[in-house]
Amino acid sequence: VSDGVAQLVSSLASIAADFHRRGWVLGTSGNFSAVVSRAPLQLVITPSGADKGALNADQFLVIDELARVVGDNLKKPSDESALHIRIAQECGAGAVMHTHSTWSTMLSGLLFDDGGLRIEGYEMLKGLEGVTTHEHSEWLPILDNSQDMASLADRVSVTLKQHPGAHGFLLRRHGLYTWGASVSQAKRHVEILEFLLETVGRTRLTRSIQ
Numbered sequence: 250v251s252d253g254v255a256q257l258v259s260s261l262a263s264i265a266a267d268f269h270r271r272g273w274v275l276g277t278s279g280n281f282s283a284v285v286s287r288a289p290l291q292l293v294i295t296p297s298g299a300d301k302g303a304l305n306a307d308q309f310l311v312i313d314e315l316a317r318v319v320g321d322n323l324k325k326p327s328d329e330s331a332l333h334i335r336i337a338q339e340c341g342a343g344a345v346m347h348t349h350s351t352w353s354t355m356l357s358g359l360l361f362d363d364g365g366l367r368i369e370g371y372e373m374l375k376g377l378e379g380v381t382t383h384e385h386s387e388w389l390p391i392l393d394n395s396q397d398m399a400s401l402a403d404r405v406s407v408t409l410k411q412h413p414g415a416h417g418f419l420l421r422r423h424g425l426y427t428w429g430a431s432v433s434q435a436k437r438h439v440e441i442l443e444f445l446l447e448t449v450g451r452t453r454l455t456r457s458i459q
């Protein structure tokens with residue numbers, strides 16, 4: 250394992266543990282990856298079924314663009330590897346992060362029929378790369394959930410082409426995907442989008458009981 254990969258793994262493991270403590274990746278849910286090389290495309294990614302609160306460096310896997318494990322590692326990569334690969338290809342992302350928070354799960358179910366969720370007018374939007382004003386309008390597409398990862402990956406590609414400025418998307422009653430040029434940028438996007446989802450959700454709830 251090169252120093253570069255070891256550094257990525259160390260960063261992803263500590264971020265995963267932090268997100269686990271915040272309740273965003275409970276019970277082995279969620280997954281995290283970073284691009285190791287572009288040509289050929291290789292990603293380092295969390296394994297399937299691992300506790301994100303207690304990841305060890307040797308649990309991470311390197312996969313190629315077809316989600317095949319590189320090297321003689323017998324562990325299985327995340328079931329959602331195909332989505333990480335597609336996002337790395339379509340957005341040029343350097344890191345991809347996926348969480349299963351309460352608010353992303355609730356809002357993606359509640360608003361699925363709208364096709365997405367519009368978030369605008371919030372100061373915290375400026376935490377998204379390239380956004381310089383609270384007047385920004387962010388459209389977070391919602392895709393139907395599926396266990397067929399090949400077809401879901403194709404729908405992710407179509408969605409990312411339709412919304413080239415998107416910073417993330419939701420899977421229905423499942424969770425959030427976001428990404429960034431670097432691990433730190435992707436982490437920031439998770440924090441910003443999870444904050445905004447919780448804010449939008451709590452605001453709707455507060456309005457409904459007033």
Ligand SMILES: [Zn+2]
Nearest residue numbers: 279329347424
């Ligand atoms: Zn998931």
